[in-house]
Amino acid sequence: MPGDPLLNIKSKQKNTYDAIIVGSGISGGWAAKELCEKGLKVLLLDRGRNVVHGEYPTATKDPWDFPHRLSLSLEDKQRNFVQSRHYSFREDNKHFYINDQENPYEETQRFDWIRGDIVGGRSLLWARACYRWSDLDFEANLKDGHGVDWPIRYSDIAPWYDHVESFIGVSGNRDGIAVIPDGKFQPPFEMNCVEKHFKTQVEKNYNDRKVIMGRTANLTRPVKGRGQCQARDLCHRGCPYGAYFSTNASTIPAAYATGNLTVRPHSLVNQVIYDEQKQKASGVEIIDTESKQTETFYAKLIFLNASTVATAFILLNSASNRFPNGLGNGSDQVGRNLMDHHKGISFSAEVEGFEDSYYYGRRPVSIYIPRFRNIAEQHPGFIRGYHFGGSAYRTKAISDIAVGAELKEALTEPGPWQMGLYAFGECLPYADNRITLNHSKKDQWGRPIIAIDCAFRDNEKAMHKDVKATGLEILNAAGFKNPSVRGSISFPGNANHEMGIARMGHDPKTSVLNAWNQMHEVPNVFITDGSCMTSSSCLNPSLTYMALTARACDYAVKEMKKLNI
Known part of the structure; x- marks a missing residue:
């Protein structure tokens, strides 16, 4: 009968797990794997529809199978007016992204919130660059006074980098460069002849600059359940071989193998429920996006991995008598210190010679020039630094007036070589971002x-x-012709590396999380997505999210066994 306490108890028992994870992207998938493998019964919640590895609808289609030959239609741009700001949103993968018209947000200043709407999240869509941070990054705030000091150093996280790299498969060289520590790598992809020449020229002309093969979570050797990269460069569609790391191909199958995982798609998390008496979180409230009904799930342990902006919403929307301004927000730091990398300009130059050489396949990774600014000497104009990436390629030798047989003949001959570069730079933490x-x-x-x-x-x-100046300088120093630059600084969000808003720190008065990604004020809630970051470095952050997640899971389970959680 309605209101029957026995039925209520049974309903709560049915919805009770050892741990709840909110978000199934790169960090959420890792939390699921680690907690399930440690014996916990885990509920993994995601707002998006389910995507099963191998069931990627466009993965093997040809360009002519698409009505607009991979270009976006006017309707696509109108319906996805934010997602289409980003290069990765295309006709062949638009089904993975969120509908902007149905999911609005306010931009006081332009912010490109690029987001998936699927189980697996942006782990299916990321660019897969994997670089370890060093103490140059973890000590930066302390040394120059911006933000707060990280409560960890490289030595704290290095074993967890090992753990993650060994599982996901990262290809790369052991280059011996302090700012990007070496890791456990599979064999690297290979530079082409022009890139090798570029490396020689740059390293001959500069003592502080190295050109290396990029490090990427694309397999050059098979691992259990996943195949070797075929160099199709169609990763953004989902890889049927599982050749790049994603939640769908890697961590969710590992978690399912334990028998401890439940995945619930179409579950939009509304708030974390706080128990005033126990002074802990008791569960989460979700809205089922299909039935429109609310439901509550319960657990002793909660991991928030919804991605930075969505995690900020959940925290701020989880108001209670104890936390009127949002869960664990006694410091007033929840939602603050939002960061993203800046990018937006690209360089190109003509390369003379090498006409007798070509390359095969579409390598899924660029060459890489690690950060060299503000390491030995301080630049007078700014603090922190940036890196370059790039590649050399042959253009198509097609006449503007070629048609018919002339066009077909022209397509059989490659054109001259070109060298391209791009860059990513660090953003400082600002309280009013x-x-x-x-x-x-x-x-x-x-x-x-x-x-x-x-x-x-x-x-x-x-x-x-x-x-902008240095990219042109490097191309000139390499001896390439007519270097040019185009573009301008990006808007925040467009690098897809949004982070901050619930930073780690020593002091609960100035930070949200401790050294273990545990909320200072709510000890059974952990946050290991980009929200936890105290600074942004200029390095791609995803590998660090994964390592921090594995480390936090290990700590959380040990604390549960000690009855501290």
Whole structure:
């Protein structure tokens, strides 16, 4: 009968797990694997539809199978007016992304929130670059006074980098460069002849600059359950071989193998439920995006891995008597210190010679020039640094007036070589780059609208100016002809490396998480997605998210066994 306490107890038991993970992307998938393998019964929640590894609808299609030959239609751009700001949103993978019209947010200043709407999240869509951070990154805030000091150093996380790299498969060289520590690598992909020449020229002309093969989570040797990369460069469609790391191909299958995992798609997490008496979180409330009904799930341990902006929403929306401004927000740091890398300009130059050489396949990784600014000497215009990536390639030798047989004949001959470069730079943590909730406006679920106010500042702009000059300088030094630059500094969000908003730190008064990614004020809640980051480095952060997640899971389970959680 309605209100029967016995039925309520049975319902709660049915919805109770040892651990709940919110978000199934790169870090959420790792949390599922680690906690399941440690014997916990785990519920993995994601707002998106389910995607099973191997069931990628466009993975083996040819360009002519698409109505617009891989270009976006006007309708695509109108319906996905934010997602289409990013290069990765294409006709062949648009089904993985969120519908912007149905999921609005406010941009006080432009912020490109690029997001998937699938189980696996952006682990299916990432660029797969894998670089370890060093103490140059972990000590930066302390040394130059920006943000707060990281509560960890490289030695704390190095064994967990080992753990993650060994499982996901990272190809690369052991290059002996301090700012990007070596790891456990599979054999690297190979540079082509022009890239090898570029490496020789750059390293001959500069003592502080190295050119290496990029490190990527694409397999050059098979691992259990996953095949070797075929160099199709169609990773953004989902790989039927499992040749690049994704939640769907790697961590979810490992978690399922334990018998301890339950995945619930179409589950939009609304808030974390806080138990005032126990002073812990007791569970999460979700909205089923298909039935529109709310439901509550319970657990002793909660991991928030919804991605930075969505995690900020959950925390801020989880208000209680104890935390009127959001869960664990006694420091007023939740939602603040939002960061992303700046990018946006590209370089190209003509390469003379090498016409007798070509290459095969579409390698899924670029060459890489690690950070060299502000290491031995301080640049007068800015602090922190940036890196370059790039590749050499042959253009198509097609006449503008070629048609018919002339066009076909021209397509059989490759054109001249070109060298291209791009760059990513670090963003400092700023307290007023932040996420808030607008309670006067509601989304389709009746929830307050997310408002994002974030901009790059003088330091990022000065760094970007140096990037522009230095890229041209490097191409000239390599002896390439007519170097050119195009583009301008990106808007925050467009690098897809959003982070901050619930930073780690020593002091609960100035940070949200401790050295183990555990909330200072809510000890059974851990946050290991990009939200936890205290600074942004200029390095791709995903490998660090994975290592921090594995480390936090190990700590959390040990604390549970000690009855501290």
